[in-house]
Amino acid sequence: MYTRKEKLIKQLTALVTITLGGTSSFAGLCIWNGNEKFYRDYVMPFTRRLDPETSHRLAVFAMKHCLIRKQREPDAKSLSTRLWDINFSNPVGLAAGFDKQAEGMQGLHKTGFGFVEIGSVTPQPQEGNKKPRVFRLEEDNAIINRYGFNSEGHEAVYNRVRLEGGKQDRAIIGVNLGKNKLSAMGDVKDYVIGVEKFGAIADYLVINISSPNTPGLRGLQQKAELENLISLVLEARNKLRVEKLPPLLVKIAPDLSEEEKKDIASVILKEKCRVDGIIVCNTTTSRPSDLKSPNKNEIGGLSGQPLRDISTRCIGDFYRLTGGQIPIIGVGGVASGQDAYEKILAGASLVQLYSSFALEGPPIVRRIKRELDEILRSKGYLNVTEAIGKSIEGN
Numbered sequence: 223m224y225t226r227k228e229k230l231i232k233q234l235t236a237l238v239t240i241t242l243g244g245t246s247s248f249a250g251l252c253i254w255n256g257n258e259k260f261y262r263d264y265v266m267p268f269t270r271r272l273d274p275e276t277s278h279r280l281a282v283f284a285m286k287h288c289l290i291r292k293q294r295e296p297d298a299k300s301l302s303t304r305l306w307d308i309n310f311s312n313p314v315g316l317a318a319g320f321d322k323q324a325e326g327m328q329g330l331h332k333t334g335f336g337f338v339e340i341g342s343v344t345p346q347p348q349e350g351n352k353k354p355r356v357f358r359l360e361e362d363n364a365i366i367n368r369y370g371f372n373s374e375g376h377e378a379v380y381n382r383v384r385l386e387g388g389k390q391d392r393a394i395i396g397v398n399l400g401k402n403k404l405s406a407m408g409d410v411k412d413y414v415i416g417v418e419k420f421g422a423i424a425d426y427l428v429i430n431i432s433s434p435n436t437p438g439l440r441g442l443q444q445k446a447e448l449e450n451l452i453s454l455v456l457e458a459r460n461k462l463r464v465e466k467l468p469p470l471l472v473k474i475a476p477d478l479s480e481e482e483k484k485d486i487a488s489v490i491l492k493e494k495c496r497v498d499g500i501i502v503c504n505t506t507t508s509r510p511s512d513l514k515s516p517n518k519n520e521i522g523g524l525s526g527q528p529l530r531d532i533s534t535r536c537i538g539d540f541y542r543l544t545g546g547q548i549p550i551i552g553v554g555g556v557a558s559g560q561d562a563y564e565k566i567l568a569g570a571s572l573v574q575l576y577s578s579f580a581l582e583g584p585p586i587v588r589r590i591k592r593e594l595d596e597i598l599r600s601k602g603y604l605n606v607t608e609a610i611g612k613s614i615e616g617n
C-alpha cells in the first residue's frame with residue numbers, strides 16, 4: 223500500500239524517467255543547472271505536455287528534493303534591501319500559491335528567490351475545487367486558476383515551516399493565511415488562529431482582503447467590515463508573545479473601483495488598522511479583450527502578462543493614496559528586470575512572481591535579478607530603495 227504522496231512521487235519519477243531518456247531520472251533532474259536555453263528547449267516544452275496541475279506538482283517536487291542547482295554567486299549589492307528589520311539579499315520573491323503546503327522552501331531559496339511566501343493555508347485541511355482547475359494561456363503568457371484553496375491545513379504546514387526555521391541558510395518565509403470555505407463569511411476567526419499559529423515562525427504574515435469571486439466579499443470590502451477585520455487581526459498579532467512581532471500585510475485584488483481603493487487606503491492608514499505592508503495584487507477576474515488563448519473563458523483568476531500593467535497602475539494608486547507610508551509588495555506579470563523595475567518605480571519595495579516562474583522555469587529568477595541590477599545601475603541608483611516610487615508624482 224502506498225500513500226497518496228508516495229504514489230505521486232512514483233508517478234512523477236516514472237514520467238521524468240521516460241521523458242528525459244531513462245538514464246537516471248534524478249541525475250537527469252540534477253543537471254537542470256539553471257541554464258536558460260536548456261529549460262527553454264527541453265524542460266519547459268516537456269512540462270507543457272503535462273496538464274498544468276501535474277506540472278505544478280512536478281515543479282514543487284523538484285523544489286522539495288532540491289533537484290536544482292544552487293545559485294553560486296551572491297546577489298548583487300544593488301539588490302539588497304532592508305524592510306521590517308529584515309535584510310533581503312534581493313527583492314524578488316515567490317508569490318503565494320506555488321508552494322501552498324510549504325514543501326519546497328529550501329529548493330526555492332536555492333533557486334535564488336529573495337523570499338518565499340507559502341500558502342494560502344487554511345486552518346483545517348480542505349480539498350479545493352474539482353479538477354481541472356488550472357489552465358495555461360500559452361499565447362498570452364498567462365494562467366487562469368480556480369484551485370479554491372486546496373490546503374493540507376495549519377498543522378501540516380506549521381510543522382514544515384518550523385523545521386525550516388531551524389536551518390542556518392534558510393529562506394525568508396511569509397505565510398499567507400486563508401480561511402476555510404465552510405467558515406462563516408466575514409468571520410475573522412480563521413485569520414486570528416492563523417496569526418496565533420504562525421506568528422512565532424513566520425518572517426511576515428499575510429491576510430487577503432481580496433476575493434471578488436466569492437459572493438459577499440464586496441460586503442467585506444466595505445469600510446466598516448474591513449476595519450473590524452484588520453483591527454482584530456492586528457490585535458491578535460500584537461498580543462503574540464514572541465521576540466519580534468511579525469509584520470502583518472494585506473493582499474488586495476486588482477479589481478477595485480477608485481472608491482474601494484480610497485476606502486482601503488483610508489482604513490489601513492488608521493492607527494488601529496495600520497498594517498505593515500500591502501501586497502498588490504492578487505489575480506484578476508477581469509478578462510482583457512486582447513486575450514488570444516482558447517482557455518480565456520475559463521472561470522477563475524487570471525495572472526501573468528495580461529495582469530502586469532493593471533497591477534503596476536494599482537501599485538501606483540496605493541503608493542499615492544497612502545503617501546508612500548506603507549511598504550508595497552508588487553506582484554502581477556513580472557517576467558523581466560524591466561517589469562520589476564517599473565513596479566519599484568511605481569512604489570513597490572519588493573516584488574513577487576508566480577506565473578512567469580511557472581511558465582518559464584527557475585532560470586527566470588536569476589535573469590530578472592541580473593537585469594534589475596543592470597537597470598538600476600544604468601539609471602544611477604545605488605540600490606532598490608532609492609528607486610521606490612520615483613515614477614509617482616511628487617517624488
Ligand SMILES: Cc1cc2nc3c(=O)[nH]c(=O)nc-3n(C[C@H](O)[C@H](O)[C@H](O)COP(=O)(O)O)c2cc1C
Nearest residue numbers: 317318319342367503504525526554555575576577
Ligand atoms: C495557480 C495559482 C495559484 C494561486 N494561489 C494563490 C493562493 O493560494 N493565495 C494567494 O494569495 N494568491 C494565490 N495566487 C496569486 C499569486 O500569488 C499572484 O498574486 C498572482 O498570480 C499574480 O502574480 P503573477 O502574475 O506573477 O502570477 C495564485 C496564482 C496562481 C497562478
Ligand SMILES: *[C@@H]1O[C@H](CO)[C@@H](O)[C@H](O)[C@H]1NC(C)=O
Nearest residue numbers: 302303304604605606607608
Ligand atoms: C541603499 O542606499 C541608501 C543610500 O541612498 C543607503 O542609505 C541604504 O543603506 C542602502 N540600503 C541598503 C539595504 O543597502
Ligand SMILES: *[C@@H]1O[C@H](CO)[C@@H](O)[C@H](O)[C@H]1NC(C)=O
Nearest residue numbers: 302303304305307308309310
Ligand atoms: C542587516 O544589515 C545591516 C546593515 O545594512 C546590519 O547592520 C545588520 O546587522 C543586519 N542584520 C541581520 C539580522 O543580519
Ligand SMILES: *[C@@H]1O[C@H](CO)[C@@H](O)[C@H](O)[C@H]1NC(C)=O
Nearest residue numbers: 430432433435504505506523
Ligand atoms: C484572489 O482572487 C481569486 C479570484 O481572482 C479569489 O478566488 C481568491 O479568493 C483571492 N484571494 C486570494 C488570497 O487568493
Ligand SMILES: CC(=O)N[C@H]1CO[C@H](CO)[C@@H](O)[C@@H]1O
Nearest residue numbers: 342371400401430432433436
Ligand atoms: C485563501 C482565502 O482564504 N481566501 C479568502 C479571501 O477572503 C475572502 C473573504 O473573506 C474569502 O471568501 C476567501 O476564501
